[in-house]
Amino acid sequence: MVKVMVYHIGGDNPRANTALKLVRSGLAEAVRTIPRGVLVLDPYAKLPVSRSDATIVSSNGILVVDASWRRLRLPRKGLKRRLPLLLAANPVNFGRPFILSSAEALAASLYIAGFRDEARRVLSVFKWGPAFFMVNAKLLSAYEGRDAYGVISVECRLLREVVGVEMGDCGPESLTSLYKNIVSRYIDEGK
Template sequence: MEVHVRYEGDDDPDKCTARKLARFDLAELHRSDRATPYGVVLNPHAERALSPADAGTERLVALDCSWESAGEARFSLPGEHRALPYLVAANPVNFGRPMKLTTVEALAAALCIFGERDHAERLLSKFTWGETFLELNAEPLERYAACDDSADVVAVQREYLDRGDDPESGGGDDTGS
């Protein structure tokens, strides 16, 4: 599966996971919406949750921008927009915070849900904390990947929300990316 990133360039370039992926030829960066190819777009404001049913796509697309500027209007990219279910960040800036994923964490989560864990591991291998992301979210990622569709993913997520746990103990919080 091709990995693409709509790159805004408005965050710290030294901490930008999308730029690092591009340096290793693991993702293609695009500087405009028009240049960004059609695919499954990871969008925390999407009405549908990402699920294995979306795995038939050729391209996975993420928006790389600062959290301060990640408003709903920024997601005008062409494609099928999907929200990631609840996961916890492992990156040093937002470690342990729900839904504050870096671009590489979001892409890797989507690939895991699509059953492409090896691809996710390749992306995360460029980061010292990459394996920690998979460890922190092991159970929810496995459960989301076993779902049939978006409704099933939301139902699994709801179980975590109702329990009020974190992913390590089998729980979660809100939908987003």
């Protein structure tokens, strides 16, 4: 079984906090320091999580930094990966791209890296958990089994064809810049 970890910073509603619910349910471990070699989910990382990360996740685990988007301070340790384009299924941000709960981020990363059962287990404690996989079925299927640059290629195609975003040179840097702008807008809106 994959080691799932939560580095809790706080700043949001503890009763609605999905990462803390995972810890209370025994599906994740709260950590005070970032373990060496762990895969850290970082919304500003250049490379997305991919099947190529399976060995790291299997041997060292995966960690989500649990904090309000407004107070997100990321640790310097760990192998950093971001999520590719996905939609939230949680009641707070349903249907919004990129703004996933901590539990959704963990589940998506596990799924893309090839740990489907663990991904489903992570979201099993939420009523809306199955909806995440239904809403993102095509996206997860498109990303699954690809390396980081394969995931980026799929993201670029989806942004052009589905979302209508035209990007001249669609690559790691341009996607990271686009996602930073989207997250900044959500923060400015108070989400």
